Amino acid sequence: MPSATRPLRSPTARPPSFVWTRRIVLTLLTLFAVTPLYVMVSSSLKPLEGVTGSFRWIPSELTVQxxxxxxxxxxxxxxxxxxxxxxxxxxxxxxxxxxxxxxxxxxxxxxxxxxxxxxxxxxxxxxxxxxxxxxxxxxxxxxxxxxxxxxxxxxxxxxxxxxxxxxxxxxxxxxxxxxxxxxxxxxxxxxxxxxxxxxxxxxxxxxxxxxxxxxxxxxxxxxxxxxxxxxxxxxxxxxxxxxxxxxxxxxxxxxxxxxxxxxxxxxxxxxxxxxxxxxxxxxxxxxxxx
Structure with missing residues (x-):
């Protein structure tokens, strides 16, 4: 019986572990860059008493004042x-x-x-x-x-x-x-x-x-x-x-x-x-x- 042949992998193909590692690293870097911007935008839309205490990730009150x-x-x-x-x-x-x-x-x-x-x-x-x-x-x-x-x-x-x-x-x-x-x-x-x-x-x-x-x-x-x-x-x-x-x-x-x-x-x-x-x-x- 003819032996089963394995599909040839492209020389440029990346292993799944490498792809997921890259995704995780890019996601962490994106969060690292976006988090300060989110803090600035959310703090700028809060009243003064909303930013003097502990920081809240989800603002309870928003204002453009x-x-x-x-x-x-x-x-x-x-x-x-x-x-x-x-x-x-x-x-x-x-x-x-x-x-x-x-x-x-x-x-x-x-x-x-x-x-x-x-x-x-x-x-x-x-x-x-x-x-x-x-x-x-x-x-x-x-x-x-x-x-x-x-x-x-x-x-x-x-x-x-x-x-x-x-x-x-x-x-x-x-x-x-x-x-x-x-x-x-x-x-x-x-x-x-x-x-x-x-x-x-x-x-x-x-x-x-x-x-x-x-x-x-x-x-x-x-x-x-x-x-x-x-x-x-x-x-x-x-x-x-x-x-x-x-x-x-x-x-x-x-x-x-x-x-x-x-x-x-x-x-x-x-x-x-x-x-x-x-x-x-x-x-x-x-x-x-x-």
Whole structure:
């Protein structure tokens, strides 16, 4: 009698134990990531007495009043405007300067090029608190000598944020520009474009994913920065990251409003990331892949 043959298993098939282990691990990781978000959302929909005691996973009472009170307890609208202006201006200035600097480093060979690139990268080796006191003294002394108020102003905070968003933006764009073939520049110059024409008409459109990645990085860094904003701002120029402290006073903390305000101020970052995530992934990986 012919011997029974066993069905051949695909070489890429996984054993059932591996599949279930992966499902369990992914489920635990999902719960680990979703649980804090659930706590924030549920706490923001509770009255104050519902969040001061022990935490209840199933709220007994839900209300949207905390989302209405966050604008009255502290001037959240002014803080939101300050953060939007400072983060937006710092991002735009950093990206524009980084595009020119990275293009020059990537396409041209000049004396001091290696020293410049090493210096730009070395700034990321030092903690930000190391530059806090020098920047504070520089701003105060410049204000005393020239009358230009940098300390406590939006302009001073924009310059402060550019000191740590610009170097890494240049470094990221240098790697992305290096991944683009130089034939693009040469073809544009043959067609009559100068260096700037080749940059804006050919290189910048081709480098859109990298520029978007740098833009997202710069904006997220400036939007959530706390250390420099706590020292370089006053009541008129305070940003969201510092303004959230206003929901706590000497007697109690409005935890429901803190959670509601945290969710509200996170919406611009989440929305921007979801809309531009494909450019972000492409921009961060293109230099390594190519």
């Amino acid at each position: 905390p989302y209405l009170d966050i604008w009255e307890t502290v001037p959240l609208g002014r803080y939101f405007t300050n953060s939007l202006i400072v983060a937006g201006a710092a991002t735009v200035c950093s990206v524009i300067i980084a595009v020119f600097a990275a293009y020059a480093v990537s396409r041209y060979r000049f004396r001091g090029r290696r020293t410049f690139t090493i210096t730009v990268l070395s700034t990321q080796m030092f903690p930000g608190i190391l530059f806090l006191l020098p920047l504070f003294l520089i701003f105060v002394n410049l204000g005393n000598l020239t009358g230009i108020a940098l300390y406590g102003s939006r302009g001073g905070l924009i310059l402060t944020y550019m000191t740590f968003t610009l170097p890494l933006s240049i470094w990221m764009l240098v790697g992305y520009f290096d991944s683009l073939p130089r034939d693009l520049d040469e073809a544009a110059q043959v067609d009559g474009c100068g260096p700037l024409g080749a940059l804006f008409r050919v290189v910048v459109p081709a480098a859109t994913p990298g520029i978007v990645a740098v833009t997202i990085y710069s904006f997220m860094t400036a939007w959530g920065e706390v250390l420099f904003a706590s020292v370089m701002t006053n009541d008129a120029t305070r940003t969201l990251s510092i303004g959230l402290q206003g929901y706590a006073n000497q007697t109690e903390v409005y935890w429901n409003q803190v959670m509601a305000a945290s969710l509200v101020v996170s919406l611009p970052i989440v929305a921007g990331f979801l809309l531009l995530q494909r450019y972000l992934v492409a921009g961060l990986t293109a230099g390594a892949v190519k």
